[in-house]
Amino acid sequence: MNKHRLLIIDDEIAFVQALLDFFELNGFEVFTAIRGDIGLEIAVEKEPDVVLLDLKMPRMEGDEVISRMKELCPNTKIIIVTAYNDAKTKDRLVNMGIDGYFDKPISSLVDLEKYIYKLLSKT
Amino acid sequence: MTILALIGLINGLLSIGLGFFVFLKNSKAAINRIYFIFDAAIALFNFGYFFWQMTDNSVDALFWFKILVVGLIFINVTFFHVSMAILDKLNEKKRIITVMYLINVVFVVLNMKSMLYTGLVEKYNLGYWPNPTPLFFVYLIFWAVQAIYGSYLLYQGFLKSSGHKKEQIRYFLTGCVIGFVGGSTNWPLWFNINLPPYLNILIAVHVPLTAYAIVKHQLLNIEVAIKRTIVFALLFMSVFGCFIGITIISQQVFGGGKIIGLAVTSFLIILFLRPLEILLVRLSDRYLFQKRYDYRELLKAFTADVLTIVDLDMLVNMTVEKLSEIIRPQTCAVLLYDKEKGEYYLKASNGIGVTKIIFRKDHPVSACLNSLGDIVIFKNDLGKIRNSNVLADVFKILSADILFMLMVHDQIIGVLSLGKKKSDEDYTDEDIDILASLARTEAIAIANARLFDELGKTQAEAAQKEKMAAIGTLSAGINHEICNPLGIIVAQNEAIILNYQRGRYKDVSYESLFKQAIEIMKKNVEQAMRATVITTRLSNFAKPSKELRLEAVGVEKSLDETLSLLSHDLSLNHVEFIKEIPVGFPKIYADSRQVGEILFNIIRNAVQAMNKPNGRIIVNAVANDQKVVLSINDNGCGISEEGLSKLFNPFYTTKGPDKGTGLGLYIVRQVVERNNGKISVQSKLGEGTTFILEFQVYKE
Numbered sequence: 001m002n003k004h005r006l007l008i009i010d011d012e013i014a015f016v017q018a019l020l021d022f023f024e025l026n027g028f029e030v031f032t033a034i035r036g037d038i039g040l041e042i043a044v045e046k047e048p049d050v051v052l053l054d055l056k057m058p059r060m061e062g063d064e065v066i067s068r069m070k071e072l073c074p075n076t077k078i079i080i081v082t083a084y085n086d087a088k089t090k091d092r093l094v095n096m097g098i099d100g101y102f103d104k105p106i107s108s109l110v111d112l113e114k115y116i117y118k119l120l121s122k123t
Numbered sequence: 124m125t126i127l128a129l130i131g132l133i134n135g136l137l138s139i140g141l142g143f144f145v146f147l148k149n150s151k152a153a154i155n156r157i158y159f160i161f162d163a164a165i166a167l168f169n170f171g172y173f174f175w176q177m178t179d180n181s182v183d184a185l186f187w188f189k190i191l192v193v194g195l196i197f198i199n200v201t202f203f204h205v206s207m208a209i210l211d212k213l214n215e216k217k218r219i220i221t222v223m224y225l226i227n228v229v230f231v232v233l234n235m236k237s238m239l240y241t242g243l244v245e246k247y248n249l250g251y252w253p254n255p256t257p258l259f260f261v262y263l264i265f266w267a268v269q270a271i272y273g274s275y276l277l278y279q280g281f282l283k284s285s286g287h288k289k290e291q292i293r294y295f296l297t298g299c300v301i302g303f304v305g306g307s308t309n310w311p312l313w314f315n316i317n318l319p320p321y322l323n324i325l326i327a328v329h330v331p332l333t334a335y336a337i338v339k340h341q342l343l344n345i346e347v348a349i350k351r352t353i354v355f356a357l358l359f360m361s362v363f364g365c366f367i368g369i370t371i372i373s374q375q376v377f378g379g380g381k382i383i384g385l386a387v388t389s390f391l392i393i394l395f396l397r398p399l400e401i402l403l404v405r406l407s408d409r410y411l412f413q414k415r416y417d418y419r420e421l422l423k424a425f426t427a428d429v430l431t432i433v434d435l436d437m438l439v440n441m442t443v444e445k446l447s448e449i450i451r452p453q454t455c456a457v458l459l460y461d462k463e464k465g466e467y468y469l470k471a472s473n474g475i476g477v478t479k480i481i482f483r484k485d486h487p488v489s490a491c492l493n494s495l496g497d498i499v500i501f502k503n504d505l506g507k508i509r510n511s512n513v514l515a516d517v518f519k520i521l522s523a524d525i526l527f528m529l530m531v532h533d534q535i536i537g538v539l540s541l542g543k544k545k546s547d548e549d550y551t552d553e554d555i556d557i558l559a560s561l562a563r564t565e566a567i568a569i570a571n572a573r574l575f576d577e578l579g580k581t582q583a584e585a586a587q588k589e590k591m592a593a594i595g596t597l598s599a600g601i602n603h604e605i606c607n608p609l610g611i612i613v614a615q616n617e618a619i620i621l622n623y624q625r626g627r628y629k630d631v632s633y634e635s636l637f638k639q640a641i642e643i644m645k646k647n648v649e650q651a652m653r654a655t656v657i658t659t660r661l662s663n664f665a666k667p668s669k670e671l672r673l674e675a676v677g678v679e680k681s682l683d684e685t686l687s688l689l690s691h692d693l694s695l696n697h698v699e700f701i702k703e704i705p706v707g708f709p710k711i712y713a714d715s716r717q718v719g720e721i722l723f724n725i726i727r728n729a730v731q732a733m734n735k736p737n738g739r740i741i742v743n744a745v746a747n748d749q750k751v752v753l754s755i756n757d758n759g760c761g762i763s764e765e766g767l768s769k770l771f772n773p774f775y776t777t778k779g780p781d782k783g784t785g786l787g788l789y790i791v792r793q794v795v796e797r798n799n800g801k802i803s804v805q806s807k808l809g810e811g812t813t814f815i816l817e818f819q820v821y822k823e
Binding site for chain 1: 603610611612614618619621625627646649650694695
C-alpha cells in the first residue's frame with residue numbers, strides 16, 4: 001500500500017520539524033515547505049493527499065495558496081493550521097472550500113491525525 | 124527787561140525744570156544724573172545770561188558773563204557725555220569723555236582769569252559784549268568739535284538703531300542741534316557783527332522735544348508716563364514764553380509806556396489763552412497719549428495673544444502685563460474663583476503691593492461677588508449698590524478704580540480690577556465698552572485654560588486609557604505571536620511522546636534518542652523565551668509610565684522591541700518595514716520606555732494609515748555630536764494641510780471611534796518634549812507622511 005502523502009507549509013521551521021518527526025514515523029510520506037509559493041510548486045509536483053497550511057507566510061499567503069491549489073490540484077485536502085484564531089477568518093476560509101481548521105497550539109496531534117485519516121477515508 | 128534777558132530766563136527755567144524732573148524720576152540711573160548735569164549747565168548758562176543782560180554796569184556784567192561762560196563750557200562736554208549714555212557707549216568712550224572734561228576745566232580756569240576775552244563793552248544797545256583773545260579761537264574750535272563730534276556719533280547711532288531707541292535719538296539730537304544753532308547766534312556779536320541773538324530762544328526747543336521723547340519713547344528710563352498736567356505745563360510755558368516775548372517786541376516796536384504793553388499783553392492773553400489751551404490739550408492728546416492708548420491695538424493684542432494661550436498662569440500674567448502696559452493703570456489684578464473651594468484668590472497683579480489674597484468661602488466678599496450680576500462696577504458708583512461696604516473693601520484691597528466681572532454662562536469665574544490711570548485721566552465710556560468686551564474675551568480664555576488644566580491633570584490617565592485601547596487592537600496580533608511558539612512547543616513534545624508510546628523509537632538507541640530529546644528541549648526553551656519576551660514587552664508597554672528616567676537608549680533596540688509588538692499588524696497590512704540605521708549608531712539620552720511608546724504610536728499610526736498594497740515604512744536615522752534625528756516615513760494615505768495643523772491637538776482623530784480616542788499624537792508630542800526632544804511632521808495627501816523625531820545624543 002502506498003503511503004499517504006502529506007505536505008506541510010509553514011514558515012515556522014521548528015513547527016514543521018515537529019510535525020515532520022511525528023507524521024514520518026507514523027506512516028506518512030511527508031513533504032515540507034516554509035514558503036507559500038514553494039509549497040504550491042511541491043503540491044503541483046507531488047500531488048499530496050493532504051496539505052497542512054499556515055496562513056501568514058512570506059511570498060505567498062495561505063489565502064492564495066488555497067485558491068491556486070483548488071485550481072491546480074483539486075483532489076488535495078487542505079487543513080489550515082494557524083495561530084490566527086479568529087472566527088471571521090475561519091468562516092471565510094471554510095467558504096473557500098478548506099477541509100479543516102486547527103488552531104495553534106494544536107491541542108492534540110492524535111486528533112489531527114484522526115482528522116486526516118477521516119478525510120482520507122472519505123475519498 | 125530786555126528780550127535777551129527774557130530769553131535767558133525762559134531757557135533757564137525750562138531747562139532746570141526738565142533737568143529736575145528727569146533726575147527725580149529715576150535718580151539711580153546714571154543716564155538720568157548725567158542728563159540732569161547737562162540741563163543744569165544749560166540753566167547755568169541761561170541764568171548767567173539773564174543776570175548779565177539785567178545789569179547796568181560793566182563790573183557786574185563781567186561777573187555774570189564769567190558765570191554764563193562756565194555754563195557754556197559745560198554744556199558741550201555734558202552734551203557729549205549724555206549722548207554717549209543714550210548710545211550706551213559710556214564705557215567705550217570713557218577715556219575721551221575724561222579728557223574732554225579735563226580740557227574744559229582748563230578753559231574754565233582761563234575764563235575765570237579773563238584770558239579768553241578782554242573786558243566787556245556795550246555793543247549795539249544789546250548789553251555788554253566781550254572782545255575775544257586768540258585763545259578764544261582755540262576754544263571756539265574745541266566748542267564746535269565737541270558739538271559736531273557728539274552730533275555725528277548720535278547720527279550714526281540713529282542710523283544703526285531701531286524702534287524706540289531710534290526715536291529717542293531722533294528727538295534728542297534734533298532738540299540739541301536746534302539748541303546749538305540757537306546758541307551759536309551769540310557768536311557774531313563777539314566779533315562786532317550786529318546780529319541780535321534772539322534765536323538763542325531755540326535752546327528751549329530741546330525741552331519739549333526731550334519731553335516728547337520721554338513720554339512717547341521712554342527716553343531716559345522714565346518708564347512712567349508723565350502726567351498730562353506736566354506735559355501741559357511744559358508746553359504751555361514754552362508757548363507762553365513766546366507770548367510774552369511777542370508783547371515785549373510789540374512794546375518796543377510800537378513804543379509807548381509799560382501800560383500800553385501790559386494792556387496789549389492782557390488783551391492777547393484774554394483773547395488767545397482759552398483757544399490756546401484747547402489747542403494744547405488737543406495736541407498733547409493726539410501726539411502724546413493717543414498712540415499709546417490705541418483701543419484697537421489693545422483689542423488686537425488680546426484676541427491675538429490671550430485667546431491662544433492655554434496655560435492659565437501665562438494667560439493671567441500676560442493679561443495683567445498687557446493691560447498695565449497699554450492702559451497704564453496704577454494697579455491691575457485678576458482674582459479667580461475656585462469653584463471647588465468656593466473662594467476667590469489673587470492670581471496675578473501689578474502695583475497692589477501684596478501677592479496673596481484669598482477670600483474664603485464664608486468671607487462676605489465671596490458671597491457678595493457671587494451675587495453680582497453687573498459686568499462693570501465703578502468705585503464712584505458704590506453708593507448705589509447693595510453690600511457696598513463689602514465691595515468697598517475689595518476696591519480698597521485691590522487699590523481698584525473699576526472692577527470687571529469675568530463671566531461665563533452667567534457664572535462668575537473671576538474679577539479683573541484696574542486702578543486709576545497713571546496719566547490721571549478718567550476712564551471714558553469708550554474705554555469701558557472696550558474693556559468690558561475684553562473682560563468677556565478674557566473670561567472665555569480663562570475657562571478654556573482651565574479646561575486644559577483639567578486635561579493636564581487627567582492626562583496621565585488619558586494616556587493610560589489610550590494605551591489600553593491600543594492594546595485592545597493589538598490582542599489578535601499578540602495572540603498570534605504567542606500561539607506560534609506555544610504551537611511549536613506543544614507539537615514537538617507531543618510528537619516525541621506519541622512516537623515513544625507507539626514504539627516508533629524501538630530501533631533507535633537510547634543515546635541517539637536522548638540526543639534528540641535534548642534538541643527538542645533546547646527548542647522548547649527557545650520558544651518559551653520567545654513567548655516570554657512578547658508578554659514582557661506587552662506588560663511593560665501597558666504599565667503606566669511613572670517619573671522620567673533618562674538614560675542611554677539604543678534606537679535600534681527600542682525599535683526592534685516596538686516592532687515585536689507590531690509585527691503582526693505589519694504583516695496583516697502587508698507593510699514592509701525598512702530600517703536604515705547605521706552600524707554603531709549613537710545612543711540617545713531619553714526614557715527608554717517612553718521612547719518605545721513614541722515609536723509605537725507613530726508606527727502604528729503609519730500602519731493604520733496604509734491603504735495600498737505595497738505599503739512600506741522606512742525608519743532612517745542620522746546623528747551628529749549633539750542630536751539624533753529619526754525620520755519615520757510611510758507611503759500611506761498622507762494628511763491634508765488642515766489635518767496637519769490640527770494633528771497634535773488633543774482629540775483630533777481621523778480614525779473611527781473604535782480605533783482611538785484621538786489623544787495619541789497630542790500625548791506623543793508631550794512625551795517627546797519631556798524627553799528633551801522635538802517632533803515635527805511633513806505630509807502630502809496621497810503620497811505619505813514623515814514624522815521627524817529629534818533627541819539628544821547620550822554622552823558618557
